[in-house]
Amino acid sequence: DIQLTQSPSFLSASVGDRVTISCRASQGISNYLAWYQQKPGEAPKLLIYGASTLQTGVPSRFSGSGSGTEFTLTISSLRPEDFAAYYCQQVNRYPFMYTFGQGTKLEMK
């Protein structure tokens, strides 16, 4: 099974900072990667799919990149509402199963 490892697990930053979260796959997964944001007490929200395609309505300060085994979520200039947990996700085809990374908690410095 393909595993996803996110780094860092915790990140402290300030409003206006540029932040980067990494997601590494244990095997190549082409661009089959999605990113989610989860605020406390809320359901996860899809940000990006296909490694770099922004979901409708997601602010352009969010971007995704990568292919194969290395992926990155970047927030170009942090806003107060961006402090949340972030998860990457991919699908194993055989056997069919979804996998999430362990998450990155972005906290205000």
Added chain:
Amino acid sequence: EVQLVQSGAEVQKPGESLKISCKGSGYSFSRYWIAWVRQMPGKGLEWMGIIYPSDSDTTYSPSFQGRVTISAVKSIDTAYLQWSSLEASDTAMYYCAMAATNLNGNYYFDYWGQGTLVTVSS
């Protein structure tokens, strides 16, 4: 507007059975896969399984196979997650999510329910 509305919070005792629900609206419910995702307190997201309401084709994560049952009734646009005998370790938030795929072969969850908190305690 696509919506997934889940049933309310539950407090159950170990050994009891439970069935929680997820009702879809605003789209053709039977034509889109519905997944269940567990989030234990303070922890990350875990995919439990997925069902295609049109024919009830279901796939489980190996971690949850035999421990839960996923079902759907397409006539009422509702999916279910059930336990026959709860354990304290089943205490968690459970989300349903609509699975999407595109022509490029990407799989992701674009709509989520609000979550159902299940507490198992004696």
